[in-house]
Amino acid sequence: AQKITQTQPGMFVQEKEAVTLDCTYDTSDQSYGLFWYKQPSSGEMIFLIYQGSYDEQNATEGRYSLNFQKARKSTNLVISASQLGDSAMYFCAMREGPGSNYKLTFGKGTLLTVNP
Amino acid sequence: SQTIHQWPATLVQPVGSPLSLECTVEGTSNPNLYWYRQAAGRGLQLLFYSVGIGQISSEVPQNLSASRPQDRQFILSSKKLLLSDSGFYLCAWRDRDRAHFGDGTRLSIL
Numbered sequence: 001a002q003k004i005t006q007t008q009p010g011m012f013v014q015e016k017e018a019v020t021l022d023c024t025y026d027t028s029d030q031s032y033g034l035f036w037y038k039q040p041s042s043g044e045m046i047f048l049i050y051q052g053s054y055d056e057q058n059a060t061e062g063r064y065s066l067n068f069q070k071a072r073k074s075t076n077l078v079i080s081a082s083q084l085g086d087s088a089m090y091f092c093a094m095r096e097g098p099g100s101n102y103k104l105t106f107g108k109g110t111l112l113t114v115n116p
Numbered sequence: 117s118q119t120i121h122q123w124p125a126t127l128v129q130p131v132g133s134p135l136s137l138e139c140t141v142e143g144t145s146n147p148n149l150y151w152y153r154q155a156a157g158r159g160l161q162l163l164f165y166s167v168g169i170g171q172i173s174s175e176v177p178q179n180l181s182a183s184r185p186q187d188r189q190f191i192l193s194s195k196k197l198l199l200s201d202s203g204f205y206l207c208a209w210r211d212r213d214r215a216h217f218g219d220g221t222r223l224s225i226l
Contacts, residue, residue, distance in 0.1 A: 035215060043204060045217040052213065091160065095210060101167050102148045103175075104210055108159035 003027065004094055004107035011112050013082045020067070021077040021110045023092030029053075033095040034075045036064070039109070040088040048090075051075055082114045119143060122207045122218025130226050135180075135194040137221050139207030142188065147209040149190040151182055154204040166190060199225050 005024045013019040025034065036048040051059045051068050059066045067076040079086055092107040122139045129135060141147050148167055152160040162175045164182035172182050179198050183191045190207060202225045207218040 033213060037215075043220050043222075045206065045208075045215075047214050047216075050213040093160075093215070095215075101165065101171075101173050102210065103162070103165060103173070104148070104150055104208070104215055105162055106152070106160040 002107075003096075003105040004092055006092055006107035006110050008110045009108075011110055013079075013112065013114055015084060015114055015116050016081055018078060018080045019082055019112065021079070021090050021092075021112065022074070023076060023107060024072070024074045025092075025094045026073065027094060027096055027100075029097035029099060031097040034066070034068070035093040035095070036066070036075075036077045037091045037093065037106075038086075038088045039091060045091075049077070079112075084114050084116060087112060087114045120207065120209055120216050120218045122221060124221060125219060126222045126224075128224045128226060129197050131199055132196050135192070135197050135201070135223070137192040137205055137207075137223075139190045139192075139218055140188055141190075141209045144188070144209070144211070146187060147211070149184065150208040150210065150215070151190065151192050152206045152208065154206065156203075160206065164190075164192070197225050201225055 003026050032053045034051045038046040049059050049061045049064045051066050058068050063080045065078045089109045089111050091109045094105055096103045119142045150165045151163040154160050165173050166184045180194050205221045208215045
């Protein structure tokens with residue numbers, strides 16, 4: 001079974017608009033962490049934002065914020081005021097707990113294209 | 117500061133040849149280490165991960181193996197490469213709220 005599911009293979013957004021990238025996860029651990037990464041065409045993995053399973057507030061980092069719904073096991077990334085440089089592949093990831101040896105699993109990604 | 121080194125950056129190997137990719141981490145001790153493979157335009161497939169020296173967890177049965185001979189060294193190997201082993205290989209280490217990635221190795225099998 002998929003641990004991380006990103007249902008949007010591709011998304012388009014107009015420059016300066018907001019966009020939401022979806023991610024759902026599956027784990028039986030009580031303690032886990034959720035990450036989002038950006039991968040431009042150069043291939044480097046750029047960390048964007050982190051949410052711990054016990055964090056009560058939704059994480060925010062500049063233009064990036066998470067809509068963390070623990071009961072639904074979803075952690076959607078919201079990018080506000082999209083910029084052309086935001087065009088890239090976006091990956092959601094989950095770090096499981098000690099019982100899983102801290103396995104770190106990534107979704108298949110969403111390719112975001114920002115149109116001028 | 118912590119850094120992660122991964123080499124080589126690119127590699128072209130014939131089918132049936134051996135492989136050794138090395139990843140080392142500086143500035144931290146007892147890191148959780150990970151090897152991923154990414155096919156062109158696809159997601160990151162977790163291959164192996166390790167929580168300590170000599171401790172390797174394998175995610176998928178395949179033509180590859182991993183070893184962790186030292187605390188901050190993680191090696192990905194193969195005795196005989198297959199065409200399907202082509203891809204972009206990424207090493208990573210994780211602290212509490214972030215995973216740090218190497219620059220990756222682009223492996224082409226001829």
